[in-house]
Amino acid sequence: MTKYTVEKMSCGHCTSAIKKSIHSVDPAAQVNCDLSDRTVQVDSALDDDAIRNAIREAGYEPAAA
Numbered sequence: 001m002t003k004y005t006v007e008k009m010s011c012g013h014c015t016s017a018i019k020k021s022i023h024s025v026d027p028a029a030q031v032n033c034d035l036s037d038r039t040v041q042v043d044s045a046l047d048d049d050a051i052r053n054a055i056r057e058a059g060y061e062p063a064a065a
Contacts, residue, residue, distance in 0.1 A: 001030075001043045002051060003065035009038050014060065021058035025050060039065050 009015065015033035018040055022031050029044035040062070042051050055062040 001041050002048060004040045004042070004052070004055065004062035005065045006038055006040050006055065006060045006062055008060055009033065009035065009040070011035070015040075017058040018055055018060060022051065022054045025054050 006014075006018065009018065012035075015035065018033060019031045022029050022042060022044070026044045026046050029042055029046070031043075032041045033039075034041075040055065044051060046054075052062050
């Protein structure tokens, strides 16, 4: 499982967009978003770059948590 900090993630729409984007490239991924600490945990067969790119496609910049 990989964890990212997504500073601009602030609401349910944000988490939905991130989950949708990650699932578009890996439908089997498990994605947990925590708004209180603005982190996203992803369990996926994708490599780190692919997950980061999916988060960017949703409009957010991921950082290592």
